[in-house]
Amino acid sequence: MRGGIEIWMNQLNPVEIADDGKSVKVGGGALSKPVIDALYAAGKETTIGGCECTSILGPGLGGGHGWLQGRYGLVADQFLSMDIVFANGSLHTIDETSDLWWAMKGAGHNFGIVTSVTMKIYDVESPNWAFASFAFKGDKVEEVYEAATNHLLKNGTQPRDVINFSYFINLPDIDPDNSVIVFFIVQGGVKVVDSEFTGPLTRIGPVATTTSTGTYLDLAPWILTSNVDGPCQKAGLINTRFPIDLETYNVQAQRDVYDLFSSATHETPALNGSVFLLEGYPLQGVQAVPEESTAFPFRGDSLLLAPLILYKPEGEELNKKAAKLGEDLRQTKKQMYGHEEWCQKKMLDLKNKYDPYRKFSFYAPIA
Incomplete structure (x- = not known):
């Protein structure tokens, strides 16, 4: 990176399991190992990446593969809502009612800084x-x-x-x-x-x-x-x-x-x-x-x-x-966000709406 700003998220790391045991709220800087440990101690699990030192949202905003995806889907498929700060400094809570929700589950690095995310969790199926x-x-x-x-x-x-x-x-x-x-x-x-x-x-x-x-x-x-x-x-x-x-x-x-x-x-x-x-x-x-x-x-x-x-x-x-x-x-052409015309247009329209000045365009950028 040249002429840019990196924001270190390490202090935004709480892990809060809901009283009903159906969801967990995770800070935007939380790393995989503390989240895995907290869930396992409570008899819960969800899809998280396979490396202990990565964050939840680093892989998750791009989709996010994990050990339990055969059971529950990708990391992003577990998202229920998130708090996000846009480039203009405004903080918003978004969920499936937002037009941006589609893009945040696969291209989320391009639209803002996610300070927390609420995810689905499940009872541990088997300890073995x-x-x-x-x-x-x-x-x-x-x-x-x-x-x-x-x-x-x-x-x-x-x-x-x-x-x-x-x-x-x-x-x-x-x-x-x-x-x-x-x-x-x-x-x-x-x-x-x-x-x-x-x-x-x-x-x-x-x-x-x-x-x-x-x-x-x-x-x-x-x-x-x-x-x-x-x-x-x-x-x-x-x-x-x-x-x-x-x-x-x-x-x-x-x-x-x-x-x-x-x-x-x-x-x-x-x-x-x-x-x-x-x-x-x-x-x-x-x-x-x-x-x-x-x-x-x-x-x-x-x-x-x-x-x-x-x-x-x-x-x-x-x-x-x-x-x-x-x-x-x-030896492959980059197609990070799919090649379908409707998908490319929808992504670009959302980028123009939510990040028109391309402030979030260092990692896996949208044109």
């Missing part, structure tokens, strides 16, 4: 969660993602309590010359991940396997996105991301992107701490919400892929090399 992880060398790319496509995604019918994650990552102890595939399966409502999902991966021949049993509170530590894990630490690294949503895996494309990631991060050692993240979420709760009812345009996409290019600042040449690698791995 299970985890399994598998590490593979690069020669198994095709087999791993064929298994993921046929036995997990199941043509868009992945079970609502099953989530798959995987990484391309450099682990020299396993393979000093090539990147490694680490594949996770998380399943709710059970103490052991069903063999229907683990069996196809086990038969491929992983070089390492780990399993665990726990509760919802264990999910972030299992996939290394808790407050004490690397992604949540301030290590002085540049961290650039190049995300794209997909409906399903293309096995040949998986091979191509693996080869590019592995070769590039080994040829440029400064980038070898990078990770290619592949998240596979269930869609039942997401698709239960009519697509036209919110600005989020990707309700049919079960996969969120994101190269995370991590490196220590070393000058403009490395910055350019990192940016090129990220874009080469993604």
